Amino acid sequence: MIEPCAPKDLPTILAIVNDAAVAYKKAIPPDCWHEPYMTEDYLGKEIARGVVFYGFMENGEMVGVMGIQNPKDVTLIRHAYVRTRDRRKGVGGALITHLVGLTNRPVLVGTWRAATWAVSFYEKHGFKLVDAETKDGLLRKYWVVTERQIETSVVLGDGTWREINLHA
Numbered sequence: 622m623i624e625p626c627a628p629k630d631l632p633t634i635l636a637i638v639n640d641a642a643v644a645y646k647k648a649i650p651p652d653c654w655h656e657p658y659m660t661e662d663y664l665g666k667e668i669a670r671g672v673v674f675y676g677f678m679e680n681g682e683m684v685g686v687m688g689i690q691n692p693k694d695v696t697l698i699r700h701a702y703v704r705t706r707d708r709r710k711g712v713g714g715a716l717i718t719h720l721v722g723l724t725n726r727p728v729l730v731g732t733w734r735a736a737t738w739a740v741s742f743y744e745k746h747g748f749k750l751v752d753a754e755t756k757d758g759l760l761r762k763y764w765v766v767t768e769r770q771i772e773t774s775v776v777l778g779d780g781t782w783r784e785i786n787l788h789a
Contacts, residue, residue: 675720685702685716694727697731714746748778
């Protein structure tokens with residue numbers, strides 16, 4: 622069952638993100654890794670920027686989370702994480718299918734270039750890598766990230782992302 626997260630779920634969101642993000646520790650550049658991976662302060666800022674989290678519930682427990690954000694003229698999939706023990710059970714696929722179904726706008730997702738498992742996950746769900754030059758423009762226009770993160774990330778888009786005007 623997938624449901625919108627409530628303020629009471631913030632500690633659980635953080636626990637899921639920080640558990641699952643350990644997979645990135647050896648994949649991303651060391652200067653991009655920090656402990657914890659997501660802080661309570663950062664989570665609050667993301668929610669203030671319009672990220673709405675949804676949780677996948679199994680037997681009354683949240684086992685995965687994924688955010689959706691609608692800046693300007695696109696929808697972004699943000700912060701997609703499944704508890705380590707609950708991976709490979711269809712939780713992420715159910716979440717992304719649900720969130721994509723909530724919008725009729727072009728959908729984009731960003732992730733670390735070195736997180737090949739994440740890139741493969743999004744490709745499996747119909748997303749395609751955006752070329753490097755366009756990726757940089759998209760990250761600067763729609764995300765709040767550092768230049769270092771732009772340098773080390775990729776963006777994937779659904780079939781409608783080419784409708785986006787980067788110069789508008």
